[in-house]
Amino acid sequence: MLDIVALSEEKTASLLAELIALECGERPNKARQIRTATALHDIGKLLIPDSILQKKGTLNSNEFETIKTHTVLGAYMLSGIQGEIGKMIRTVCEYHHEWYDGTKSYWGKRASELPDYVPIVSICDVFTALAAKRSYKEPWPPEKVLTYIQNQSGTQFDPTLVTSFLSLLRSNDRIMAIFLEKMK
Numbered sequence: 001m002l003d004i005v006a007l008s009e010e011k012t013a014s015l016l017a018e019l020i021a022l023e024c025g026e027r028p029n030k031a032r033q034i035r036t037a038t039a040l041h042d043i044g045k046l047l048i049p050d051s052i053l054q055k056k057g058t059l060n061s062n063e064f065e066t067i068k069t070h071t072v073l074g075a076y077m078l079s080g081i082q083g084e085i086g087k088m089i090r091t092v093c094e095y096h097h098e099w100y101d102g103t104k105s106y107w108g109k110r111a112s113e114l115p116d117y118v119p120i121v122s123i124c125d126v127f128t129a130l131a132a133k134r135s136y137k138e139p140w141p142p143e144k145v146l147t148y149i150q151n152q153s154g155t156q157f158d159p160t161l162v163t164s165f166l167s168l169l170r171s172n173d174r175i176m177a178i179f180l181e182k183m184k
Contacts, residue, residue: 013128014038017120023168024120024161033085034117037092041121044074044093054135068106071097088117096121099156111158119158123149123165126156146170 018035022028045053048070052063059067074093081089095109095118102110111119130145140148146166153162 013124017124020120020165023164033088034120037089038121040089041092041096043077044070047073056135092121096125100158101155119161123157123161
């Protein structure tokens with residue numbers, strides 16, 4: 001396995017997604033594809049103005065609508081990637097903010113309408129976002145992040161996936177410590 005400590009913040013979500021996919025029983029090849037797709041899930045943010053991405057306060061409604069477009073922009077940017085991996089990457093880019101129950105989804109999709117790898121990316125994206133320092137917030141403490149994920153089981157996240165995710169992170173203090181250290 002890779003040297004986890006040498007990974008940049010941008011790659012931690014992708015490695016975590018691969019580990020969670022394996023924990024959920026995915027084949028190693030598909031887990032690596034999920035890792036690749038996760039690494040590119042926010043590429044559309046390259047086309048979002050820095051004034052929005054680095055804003056210190058709450059986004060207004062227009063800014064929020066702009067930030068939401070990073071999903072479709074990313075899928076469009078990567079439209080030239082062929083084959084099954086290209087389709088997977090574009091699907092992850094476009095739908096990684098969809099909620100399990102569809103209530104607060106960007107594009108009105110439920111997890112049941114999406115391939116099984118999208119919810120894996122979603123939970124890893126939220127974990128890394130909450131644990132990381134951002135221009136608009138301090139990092140959340142580890143237990144607060146895990147409590148949030150547990151509390152969102154059945155609404156934002158697939159309950160089965162939450163169980164696997166929490167089991168992996170809580171059963172291995174070293175994995176949790178490494179991921180959380182990379183988020184600082």
